[in-house]
Amino acid sequence: xxTILLYTMLxxxxxxxxxxxPFEQELWNFWIPFYLPFISFWACLGKRVxxxxxxxxxxxxxxxxxxxxxxxxxxxxxxxxxSQKYLDKVPHGLIEIDDFDEIKNHQKEKFFVINQFDxxxxxxxxxxxxxxxxxxxxxxxxxxxxxxxLYPFKNVSGVWYGIEYSKxxxxxxxxxxLKQVKETFYRTxxxxxxxxxxxxxxxxEKLNNSYKRSRFLKAINKNRPLVNIDxxxxxxxxxxxxxxxxxxxxxxxxxxxxxxxxxxxxxxxxPKLDKRLLTKFNNN
Numbered sequence: 001x002x003t004i005l006l007y008t009m010l011x012x013x014x015x016x017x018x019x020x021x022p023f024e025q026e027l028w029n030f031w032i033p034f035y036l037p038f039i040s041f042w043a044c045l046g047k048r049v050x051x052x053x054x055x056x057x058x059x060x061x062x063x064x065x066x067x068x069x070x071x072x073x074x075x076x077x078x079x080x081x082x083s084q085k086y087l088d089k090v091p092h093g094l095i096e097i098d099d100f101d102e103i104k105n106h107q108k109e110k111f112f113v114i115n116q117f118d119x120x121x122x123x124x125x126x127x128x129x130x131x132x133x134x135x136x137x138x139x140x141x142x143x144x145x146x147x148x149x150l151y152p153f154k155n156v157s158g159v160w161y162g163i164e165y166s167k168x169x170x171x172x173x174x175x176x177x178l179k180q181v182k183e184t185f186y187r188t189x190x191x192x193x194x195x196x197x198x199x200x201x202x203x204x205e206k207l208n209n210s211y212k213r214s215r216f217l218k219a220i221n222k223n224r225p226l227v228n229i230d231x232x233x234x235x236x237x238x239x240x241x242x243x244x245x246x247x248x249x250x251x252x253x254x255x256x257x258x259x260x261x262x263x264x265x266x267x268x269x270x271p272k273l274d275k276r277l278l279t280k281f282n283n284n
Contacts, residue, residue: 007036007080026211033080038073049268068267075263079256094203094242100156103206103233110206111242112235119151119161119198126150127219128186144168145182147189148219150234151198159233161198162207162216165189203242204235 049068095106096113103112127148147165167185207213216234220227238245 007033007084029084030081033084034077037076037080038069041069041072041076068271071267072264075267076257076260079253079260082253082256100153100159103159110208111245112204112206113202114204114235117161118154120154121151121194123152124149124194125152125160125219125223126190127215127222128182129215129218130182142168142170143178145185146215147186148216149190149193150216150219153235158227158231160216160220160235162234162236163193163196164212164215164236165192198237200239201237202240203238205238205245207234207236 092110094111094113095102095109096115097103098115100114100117106112127146127150129146129148131144131146132142145167148162149165150160150162153159153161165185167181169181173181207216213234217229217232220232221229
């Protein structure tokens with residue numbers, strides 16, 4: 001719990017409040033919380049787990065004691081990741097504005113209610129991108145397709161109404177089949193965007209530095225190469241109530257933490273102690 005609280009406080013102060021560390025959201029929300037427990041466990045328990053009697057693994061890349069710490073990390077990573085997804089949404093209030101220029105006065109905020117707006121449907125911007133996650137011994141390769149559609153808001157420059165469509169497929173497909181899947185997905189996504197009721201919005205979320213925002217900016221840059229790409233503001237329409245913005249409750253976070261602690265205790269309790277190594281550890 002100390003690691004979660006310390007990381008959360010540092011992120012809020014340096015990332016959210018002061019903006020000193022403008023990392024991508026994926027790094028803040030997943031990769032750092034995933035690896036931080038490993039560093040914490042290794043620093044605190046790296047020497048202590050060696051006094052446990054463990055059978056050798058038939059794997060030259062990882063020892064039994066390292067595998068034990070990895071199991072602890074996998075048990076404690078979920079509450080770390082859930083807490084950061086929660087923090088990503090909670091500190092920001094809902095700002096009501098009448099003029100789009102007001103958004104520029106709230107650089108560190110991300111949720112807005114816009115009372116009156118209209119978009120230029122004749123200036124649609126489209127983007128298509130793919131990402132592939134390689135498979136391993138126990139998992140298949142997975143391809144992700146993204147269609148990013150945008151309309152510029154009227155009476156303002158550099159502010160966009162954007163919607164993301166995504167699809168993923170498992171396994172290998174030949175080029176002809178893959179091309180057909182991509183074309184069908186692109187066509188249905190564009191049709192859905194064009195037929196979208198743009199006024200049916202509870203509030204907007206402004207995209208901060210993230211993989212999603214970089215895709216939208218890439219689409220804008222491809223269609224509008226002369227614009228200042230870094231100054232563009234992407235607003236994502238949200239149809240759910242603002243109070244449901246996190247999708248995660250504190251109960252889930254604390255529940256996953258308790259489950260993780262129980263798992264760690266079980267992992268430690270099962271192996272027997274090596275008395276010789278225990279004596280050596282106590283003497284040192």
